[in-house]
Amino acid sequence: MGDSIFTKIIQGDIPADILYEDDHCICIKDIHPQAPTHLLIIPRKPIPRLADATEEDRALLGHLMLKVADIARSVGVDEAFRVCINNGEAAGQTVFHLHIHLLAGKTFKENSLSMQ
Numbered sequence: 001m002g003d004s005i006f007t008k009i010i011q012g013d014i015p016a017d018i019l020y021e022d023d024h025c026i027c028i029k030d031i032h033p034q035a036p037t038h039l040l041i042i043p044r045k046p047i048p049r050l051a052d053a054t055e056e057d058r059a060l061l062g063h064l065m066l067k068v069a070d071i072a073r074s075v076g077v078d079e080a081f082r083v084c085i086n087n088g089e090a091a092g093q094t095v096f097h098l099h100i101h102l103l104a105g106k107t108f109k110e111n112s113l114s115m116q
């Protein structure tokens with residue numbers, strides 16, 4: 001398989017609104033936002049799905065989660081945000097390069113993983 005769209009963004013081959021980057025990940029705005037704040041936190045390492053992560057990725061996964069919280073704070077949504085990882089086509093994954101959705105700015109439906 002060729003490079004994912006996110007690898008192309010990381011390499012600078014495709015433009016994106018990059019809010020944050022470090023040696024391990026980047027954060028971009030989702031091109032089709034599902035909420036007023038819809039960001040994607042993407043590791044530079046092209047792990048296709050969360051299920052493909054290994055013990056070797058333990059520190060990276062921790063880093064990503066801490067960055068989600070930092071970024072939520074930096075954009076002012078740390079009081080209420082939702083984090084989502086789609087794993088596999090049937091779960092809605094369309095880009096096979098691990099990424100964390102950070103969604104905020106809408107009321108969350110009770111007892112539901114979808115948003116109003």
Ligand code: 5GP
Binds near residue numbers: 093094
């Ligand atoms: P998934 O469905 O795999 O969990 O999420 C992929 C996300 O990537 C979708 O929300 C989609 O809108 C977003 N996306 C797909 N292509 C691009 C792109 O070229 N640029 C940006 N910024 N987001 C993209």
